[in-house]
Amino acid sequence: MEELKTNEKQLIVKKIDNGIVIDHIRPPGRAFHLLKALNIDENYPHSVFVAINVPSKKYGRKDVLKIRNVSEDLLHQSLDVLGLLIAGSNIVYIENYEVVKKEKIKAPERAIGLMSCPGISCITNLREDVETDFIILPIQESLEGLKLRCTYCDKIFNVQEHISLLL
Amino acid sequence: MNDSNLDKRHIIRIRDMSEEFIQTIIDETYQIKNHPNDFNDVLKGKILALAFWEPSTRTRLSFESAMLRLGGQTMGFSSQSGTSIEKGESLSDTITMLASYAHCIVLRHPKRGSGVLAAKVADKYGVPVISGGSGSQEHPTQALLDIFTIHEYHKRLSGLKLGIMGDLRYSRTISSLLYGLSKFGKNEIYSISHPSLGLQEELLFDLSETQLEITTSASLTDVIADLDVLYVTRLQKERFPDPMLYNKVKGAYQVQLEMIRLAKDDLIIMHPLPRVDEIPYGVDRLPQAKYFEQAKNGVYTRMALLKRIITDSKQKARG
Numbered sequence A: 001m002e003e004l005k006t007n008e009k010q011l012i013v014k015k016i017d018n019g020i021v022i023d024h025i026r027p028p029g030r031a032f033h034l035l036k037a038l039n040i041d042e043n044y045p046h047s048v049f050v051a052i053n054v055p056s057k058k059y060g061r062k063d064v065l066k067i068r069n070v071s072e073d074l075l076h077q078s079l080d081v082l083g084l085l086i087a088g089s090n091i092v093y094i095e096n097y098e099v100v101k102k103e104k105i106k107a108p109e110r111a112i113g114l115m116s117c118p119g120i121s122c123i124t125n126l127r128e129d130v131e132t133d134f135i136i137l138p139i140q141e142s143l144e145g146l147k148l149r150c151t152y153c154d155k156i157f158n159v160q161e162h163i164s165l166l167l
Numbered sequence B: 001m002n003d004s005n006l007d008k009r010h011i012i013r014i015r016d017m018s019e020e021f022i023q024t025i026i027d028e029t030y031q032i033k034n035h036p037n038d039f040n041d042v043l044k045g046k047i048l049a050l051a052f053w054e055p056s057t058r059t060r061l062s063f064e065s066a067m068l069r070l071g072g073q074t075m076g077f078s079s080q081s082g083t084s085i086e087k088g089e090s091l092s093d094t095i096t097m098l099a100s101y102a103h104c105i106v107l108r109h110p111k112r113g114s115g116v117l118a119a120k121v122a123d124k125y126g127v128p129v130i131s132g133g134s135g136s137q138e139h140p141t142q143a144l145l146d147i148f149t150i151h152e153y154h155k156r157l158s159g160l161k162l163g164i165m166g167d168l169r170y171s172r173t174i175s176s177l178l179y180g181l182s183k184f185g186k187n188e189i190y191s192i193s194h195p196s197l198g199l200q201e202e203l204l205f206d207l208s209e210t211q212l213e214i215t216t217s218a219s220l221t222d223v224i225a226d227l228d229v230l231y232v233t234r235l236q237k238e239r240f241p242d243p244m245l246y247n248k249v250k251g252a253y254q255v256q257l258e259m260i261r262l263a264k265d266d267l268i269i270m271h272p273l274p275r276v277d278e279i280p281y282g283v284d285r286l287p288q289a290k291y292f293e294q295a296k297n298g299v300y301t302r303m304a305l306l307k308r309i310i311t312d313s314k315q316k317a318r319g
């Protein structure tokens, strides 16, 4: 058991030369959704390190993501989705193995066209030419996730419980 | 609807309305009810489109009567059958088409959010939209006529004790009424329903920030003696997972003649109609029964609203 911990620790501390690190991703498994949000898959030209279910003193278990040579443009296009998923976490920018910047991921004020509405009787789930539009309720960023409210059907829901509806 | 750049004339949710706007409509409704002939031709030459995706006798005919009494004309459809909607036309396309035919559109649609979408589409053409009910969400014109009726009998919209009974969960009428009353200060609400048909979570969330005090009551008998208003809605069998359960519980949410004997003389009993057996016919003869007067007020309230919306210049109505 002790040996396993050491191995996991070694995996996490392995440094990347250039790119970003997103640590403290919760709940475990969420890292896969982040990759999807960032449009990163096997076709991505650089190395991507994904650690799932890593023991964390503070949170029990967490994920860690390290992406080499990611462009800031790509990252900024996805900031709203990242904000929905992991508001409060930091993006750490690495250059030549050194941390050069930390950026806190903020919850967006509005989520437009980012996910389908879980409201079963919502007009946006009919075959209509309409983008979904949610306001983010002013409840603090927390482990439990952000609360969204559909501007069409008024449904209030926790984004973490409806991750599969992300577009 | 969180879109401040949309035309203020759209009537989609009571939640978005100000107390001042509701008061203006009440004042205008009194004017019209007292002098109906003074308004015979204020909307002459105007066309109201009635777009009803769901059958509705009362709301549609009430709007139609209101428009005709103001000298205007109506056109539209009252169900999906025989229209291009049946062939798969979207709400957006239908509204786009109607916006070029009419000066105002009333829509009734089974989906929540349908009013918001219709308003966004019609807004591009400068045509105001009035929701005649959007799924279980809101029914703003019903609430305006309900609030007018309460004001007519009690001369006030605060300091009231209201009992609401029946299907509170899927009743857009109840949601809109409570949003409306919450603008007028302190009122006490006693909700009487089967646990599976209590008020919507979203509504409770919004109302928690208002002065409306909501208490759950086990039975009407417990509270009837204190009430100023009793608002009853119809229980629908299809809302229960089990028809046996419906048969078992429906009696608990029916008004009984002997209960009314415990009530105050100035209690008013309201119902959005149509009623089935939640209010027995015997109650109709009691002075407290106001549901037919309430329906009649629907025409005057909708006249006030149509006059205001169609004659007003863009962006002004809701102030």
Ligand SMILES: [Zn+2]
Residues within 6 Å of the ligand: A117, A118, A119, A122, A123, A124, A150, A151, A152, A153, A154, A155, B113
């Ligand atoms: Zn919705």
